Amino acid sequence: MQPPPGTHSPRSQQSRPSGVGATVAANSKRKHASMACEYCRFKRKRCDGNPRCRSCVDANKQCVYRFNDKRKASVRQERIQILEAQNKELRSLLDVLKYGNDEDAHAAFQALRSPRETALHGSPSNHLLLDVYGVSIPTFPSLSLDDLQHVRTDRGSRQSQSSLQTSFLPALRLFDYPPIFTPSQLPPEVDIRKGAELFLQVTAGLFHIMAMDEFDRLCARAYRSKIPPDTRVVAEICAVSAIGAHFNADDTTGELKDVLFNTAIHHLPEMLELSNLRTMKYLACLCTYGMVDKRKSTARLIQLSLDIARWNLALPQHGLSEASHDWRRLYQTTLFLECWLSSSLGYVPDLSGGEIGFAQPNIAAMEGLQDDIVTQIKAKEIVVLKARVCEATCGLEPPTGQIIEDHMTKLEGWYRKLPPNMTLTVLLNGDANPLTAAQQGALLLSHAMYLGAVMMLHRRALVAISDGILGGIAGSDIQSMPMQEHLARSVEAARAIVRIFILLRFGTATTNMHVRCWICVFETYTACTILLYNIALRTIQHAAERAETQLDLERVTTCLGMLKASALVDMVSQKMLTALAGVHDAVVAATGHQLSETSPPQVESRSILHCRLDGTGSSFEPYNLLTSSNKSPRGCLSAIYVFKRATDMLRDPFGHGLDAGFRLFPRDVGVEAVDWWSAAS
Incomplete structure (x- = not known):
C-alpha cells in the first residue's frame, strides 16, 4: 500500500x-x-x-529534524525573524562591551566564557543580556511626553509681527501654507534653498552638521524622485530649512519659518526611532534653531543630543570608521552648544573631563587640515574654556588671584596657538587670506567668546572690590594694582568686542543673521556693562578724561544700536536693551556728555565697511535715550548712585537677578530658572 x-x-x-x-x-x-x-x-x-x-x-551532536519547507514564505519569514533577534542580541552585547562600565563589561565577558551558567537563570526570554548574562544595557534616550509638549509649545523670543503693523492696515496673508508640510505638499524648494545654503556655509566655521551636498541629496529624494518621500525626509528638510530661514530672513516670511519648524517638531518621535546619524543631524538643526529663537526648551534638546551621542559614540581608543568620525564631529557640535548655552544662561554644563579632552592637533598638524575643521577645533576649545571660566568664577566666594591667573594663562595659550592668519589683529586688518568671509565671521565669533571669557574672569573681582568701596571696607582701594589690572583687561576686551561686531556686521557677513545671533547679543550686552562701569568708576575718581569718556560712550551707543536692531524682532534683546537704558541715561547725565538726537538706526549698506573700525566711530546712529524733556545738567545725579547701578549690572551676568547673580544652577534646575531667556516665556 x-x-x-x-x-x-x-x-x-x-x-x-x-x-x-x-x-x-x-x-x-x-x-x-x-x-x-x-x-x-x-x-x-x-x-x-x-x-x-x-x-x-x-x-556527539544533538540530532534535530526540521520538517518545514524553506520554499514557503512563512518559513523564510520565521528564519528572518530568528536572525534579526540574534543580531539584536549580539548588538546589545556589543553595546555593553563598548558603553557599559567596567563591571558590566567584565560580567558579560565572564558569562561568555561560562555558557553553562545560563541554566541558573531559568527559562530564557527574548533579552539575551539580561536573562543569559545577567547584564543590562543602557536604554535609548528619549523625550518624556511633558518634554515633547514643552518643545512643541515653546514659542521662543520672536516679537509678534502684529505689534509692528500699522493699526489701520489689515494683516496681509501672502501665502496659504498648510499647518505642516507633508510628502504630498512640500515647501517651495526655491524658497528654502538659499537659506539652507547660507546656514550651512556660515556655521561651518563653528561646528559641523552636514555639508551642502547632503542637503542636495535630501532635496533630490523629496522633489525629484518618482516615489513620494517618507515623512522623515520631510522632517529633515524642514529642520535644515527652518534655521536656514533665519539666515535668509529678508526673503523668508515668518509664516513659512513657523510652518517649517512645526513640521520638523511634529515628526520628532519618528526621528528618534531612527537612532542614527540622521537623528543627530536633525537634532543639531533643532538645537541651533532654538539658540537663535531663544527657546527655553533648547537645553532639553541639547541634553537629549548628548545622551544619544554618548549611547552611540565609540570610545576614543577604538578605531574610527567613517561613520564614527561623523558621530565624533556631531558630538563636538553638541558639546559646543552645551558649553555656550550654559555659560550664557548660568547653569552647570553636563560635561566630563574625558568628553572635552579630545586630542586636538597642534599648529603643525593643523596645517594639513581644511580651514573649516581648524576653525571648528578652535571654536570648540574656546567655548569649553569659557564654560570652565564660568564654573571657576561663579562659586560661593570670588575667585582668588591665582585662579584668575591660571585661567588667564589658558586663555592666552589658546590665542597663541592660533594659526597666523586667524589672529584677531590679522582679521581686523583684513589680511586673513585665503579664508572666506564665512570663515572669517566664524573666527570673529570665536574671538568674541575669547574676549567674553576674559571679561567674565575679571567681572567677579571688579564687583568684590566695588562692594568694598561702596561699603567703606578697609583695604578696598580703587587705585590698587589688582583693581587697575582687572579693569584694564576687562575694558580692553570690551572695546575689542565693539570693533569685532562692527566688522562682523558689515565686513564679513553675507547675511543679517548676526543681528539675532545669541553670541553677538550676549557679548554686546556684556561689553556695554563693562564700558558703562568704567565710565562710572572714572567719574567718582574724578579721573575721567573727557575725550576717552566720549569715545567709550560712542562705543556704548554702537552696542545699543545693535541691540535696538535686534529688539525689533527679539524680546530677549528688548529686555537687555531696557536693562541698559536706565544706566546709560544716568551715566550720560552724571558725566555731562550729551549725544545728538537722531532717528532710529536704519539698515546700513555695505559701504559702511569703509567707516573707522578702531572703535572711535559708530556704524550705527547714536542711540540717544535722553529726550529734551529729561536731559539733566552735569552733577544732577549722584556719581556714587550711578556707580552702584553700574556695579549691580556687573553683578547679574545671566539675568538671574541680583540675589542669585553669580550663581550656576544645577542643570536640571537651571533650565527652568529665571535667566535672560525667561523674557520669552
Whole structure:
C-alpha cells in the first residue's frame, strides 16, 4: 500500500526495492525531502532517519529534524525573524562591551566564557543580556511626553509681527501654507534653498552638521524622485530649512519659518526611532534653531543630543570608521552648544573631563587640515574654556588671584596657538587670506567668546572690590594694582568686542543673521556693562578724561544700536536693551556728555565697511535715550548712585537677578530658572 504523497517514514526507506532506477528515484525524492537531520544536511551526509542518527552519535551532536519547507514564505519569514533577534542580541552585547562600565563589561565577558551558567537563570526570554548574562544595557534616550509638549509649545523670543503693523492696515496673508508640510505638499524648494545654503556655509566655521551636498541629496529624494518621500525626509528638510530661514530672513516670511519648524517638531518621535546619524543631524538643526529663537526648551534638546551621542559614540581608543568620525564631529557640535548655552544662561554644563579632552592637533598638524575643521577645533576649545571660566568664577566666594591667573594663562595659550592668519589683529586688518568671509565671521565669533571669557574672569573681582568701596571696607582701594589690572583687561576686551561686531556686521557677513545671533547679543550686552562701569568708576575718581569718556560712550551707543536692531524682532534683546537704558541715561547725565538726537538706526549698506573700525566711530546712529524733556545738567545725579547701578549690572551676568547673580544652577534646575531667556516665556 502506497503512503499518501508528501509523507515519508524514516523506516520506509529500508523496504524500498534495490536497483538503479529505484535508487535514482529515491535520490531525486531525497534531494527535496526534509527528512535528514540538520547536522547531516550541513555536512551533506546520508542520514539514517533515526531519532538520533548514526552521524550525530559519532560526532556527539544533538540530532534535530526540521520538517518545514524553506520554499514557503512563512518559513523564510520565521528564519528572518530568528536572525534579526540574534543580531539584536549580539548588538546589545556589543553595546555593553563598548558603553557599559567596567563591571558590566567584565560580567558579560565572564558569562561568555561560562555558557553553562545560563541554566541558573531559568527559562530564557527574548533579552539575551539580561536573562543569559545577567547584564543590562543602557536604554535609548528619549523625550518624556511633558518634554515633547514643552518643545512643541515653546514659542521662543520672536516679537509678534502684529505689534509692528500699522493699526489701520489689515494683516496681509501672502501665502496659504498648510499647518505642516507633508510628502504630498512640500515647501517651495526655491524658497528654502538659499537659506539652507547660507546656514550651512556660515556655521561651518563653528561646528559641523552636514555639508551642502547632503542637503542636495535630501532635496533630490523629496522633489525629484518618482516615489513620494517618507515623512522623515520631510522632517529633515524642514529642520535644515527652518534655521536656514533665519539666515535668509529678508526673503523668508515668518509664516513659512513657523510652518517649517512645526513640521520638523511634529515628526520628532519618528526621528528618534531612527537612532542614527540622521537623528543627530536633525537634532543639531533643532538645537541651533532654538539658540537663535531663544527657546527655553533648547537645553532639553541639547541634553537629549548628548545622551544619544554618548549611547552611540565609540570610545576614543577604538578605531574610527567613517561613520564614527561623523558621530565624533556631531558630538563636538553638541558639546559646543552645551558649553555656550550654559555659560550664557548660568547653569552647570553636563560635561566630563574625558568628553572635552579630545586630542586636538597642534599648529603643525593643523596645517594639513581644511580651514573649516581648524576653525571648528578652535571654536570648540574656546567655548569649553569659557564654560570652565564660568564654573571657576561663579562659586560661593570670588575667585582668588591665582585662579584668575591660571585661567588667564589658558586663555592666552589658546590665542597663541592660533594659526597666523586667524589672529584677531590679522582679521581686523583684513589680511586673513585665503579664508572666506564665512570663515572669517566664524573666527570673529570665536574671538568674541575669547574676549567674553576674559571679561567674565575679571567681572567677579571688579564687583568684590566695588562692594568694598561702596561699603567703606578697609583695604578696598580703587587705585590698587589688582583693581587697575582687572579693569584694564576687562575694558580692553570690551572695546575689542565693539570693533569685532562692527566688522562682523558689515565686513564679513553675507547675511543679517548676526543681528539675532545669541553670541553677538550676549557679548554686546556684556561689553556695554563693562564700558558703562568704567565710565562710572572714572567719574567718582574724578579721573575721567573727557575725550576717552566720549569715545567709550560712542562705543556704548554702537552696542545699543545693535541691540535696538535686534529688539525689533527679539524680546530677549528688548529686555537687555531696557536693562541698559536706565544706566546709560544716568551715566550720560552724571558725566555731562550729551549725544545728538537722531532717528532710529536704519539698515546700513555695505559701504559702511569703509567707516573707522578702531572703535572711535559708530556704524550705527547714536542711540540717544535722553529726550529734551529729561536731559539733566552735569552733577544732577549722584556719581556714587550711578556707580552702584553700574556695579549691580556687573553683578547679574545671566539675568538671574541680583540675589542669585553669580550663581550656576544645577542643570536640571537651571533650565527652568529665571535667566535672560525667561523674557520669552
